[in-house]
Structure formats: structure tokens, C-alpha cells
Amino acid sequence: MTQTEEAPTAMIDRVSSVLDAFVGQRPLTLAEIARHAHLPRSSTHRILQRLVELGWVERSGFEYVLGIRMFELGAQVVRQRSVYEAALPVMTDLHRRSGYTAYLSILLGGEIMHMERVGLWPAVGREWGVGARQAAELTAPGRALFAEMEPDEWPELEFASAPTCYSVRARSQLEREVARVRDRGGIAVDAQGCALGVTVVAAPLAFDDSGNRVALSVCGPTNSVRIETMAAAVRSAAVEIGYAASGVPRMRNRPLRPVPALTGFR
Secondary structure, eight states, rough: OHHHHHHHHHHHHHHHHHHHTTTOOOEHHHHHHHHHOOOOOHHHHHHHHHHHHHHHEEEEETTEOHHHHHHHHEEEEHTTOOHHHHHHHHHHHHHHOOOOOOEEEEEETTEEEEEEEEESSSSSGGGGGGGOOOEESSHHHHHHHHTOOOOGGGGGOOOOOOOSSOOSSHHHHHHHHHHHHHHHSSSSESSSSSSEEEEEEEEEEOOOOTTTTEEEEEEEETTOOHHHHHHHHHHHHHHHHHHHHHOOOOOOOOOOOOOOOSSSSS
């Protein structure tokens, strides 16, 4: 292949590396982006300048964030996928009735990526934002999806991160947790394994239009989450999303199981 043929591909790779630096991150400086992208600062600066001009990235002082153009395209991708369109009103209702934050997440390799979020709690920790990723073995959505798979279908897992004393640290421990998920009929619970004081309850959904495995979850303070009540609500919400995504009408229009209203986490 000639140098002329290689140049466009090399440039696309560099631009992709710069944009990948923003995944799950706070606003970043030029030095931080160059370090994440493994590029020289001069090259990173030239790429960022052009991305700012095109609206893909925005600059405020010495920091950069993803621009509105990126979010516009991302929103179009989400709207193209029926499971996301079906999930959003159910997630909104689940959040409204419970006070907990609702998430829609997909399995990407050994990580869970959050595609949608309805609710503001927890307000700290970039791993809880839309577009953020967490090690799948640590999360309730990850375990809910693993329970739908045979163990030899699981992605490669590193078990490199153990943020709390409640975290899953080895495959044997994960296998026991997944067995518990199956015993609960597919409902996964993570109590403080990702962060102290945070409990997450999750259920699997159907594949999206790109073949990604999707999970619904709710997240709330450990000292207020009633696991059995929330498990029933998440299971019911998952069924609602399944019907809405498939276009098959329900035989009876039964409301979702009510959950106790909370305050302070909307």
C-alpha cells in the first residue's frame, strides 16, 4: 500500500484516539487528552482545533469536552434502536415512581456501557454517567447478562479492579453470583460492589438492533433500597419494555407494580 493510501487511515486512527479519550471522562486538558490518546501534544492540538471548528468538541479555557454535534449524532443512533425507544418512557416512569435512577446499559466486551440514564443520583463519580463504562463483573447489569449466557460465551474478564471490599475479585466468585441471579429468576443485585453506599438491581432485556446485549437497572442509596420491592419493579419494567420493543400488545393492560416513593434522589 502506498503512503498516499495509508495517510487517510492513519489520520482517522488519530482522530478516533482523541475522541476515545473522552469516554467516561470529565473535561480534559490538552495534556490529558494527548496522554490518553498516546499522541504528541502538537498533533493532538491540531486535531482538537479542527474538531472544535466542526462542533465535535467544545473548548472552555484550557479544557475540552465533547461538543453538541457528537451528542446530536449519538441521539440519532439511540433513536434508531427500538429497544431504546421502548425503554425510555418505562425508565422515566420507574424513576418517577421510585425516586431511584434508572439505567439502560449494554455489554461491550468485558465492560458495561451506560446508554441512557434517568435520574441524577449518584451525582459524583464519572463511572455513573451516560457513555461511561464499568467492569462487567462488578455490576448488576453485567451479571444479569452473564446469567443469560453460557460461561464459555463470557468475554475475557480481567478482575483488575476491586473498588470496595464487596467487589467480585475472581471468576469463581462471579460464577457464584451469576448462580444467585438465576435463582432469582434473572434479577441481579450489586450491593456496594461498585461503590460504597450504592446498590443496583438489574434485569436483562432483548438484544438491540446491533446485536448488543441490553440490561435495565435501577440505582439507589444502599440504606434505602428495598431489594425485593425493587427487584419486582425492575422485572415488571423489563417485561413492559419487551412488549413495547416487539410491538406485541399485552393481553391485559396492567400497570407496573408500585414502588415506595422516595425523596431527595430525583
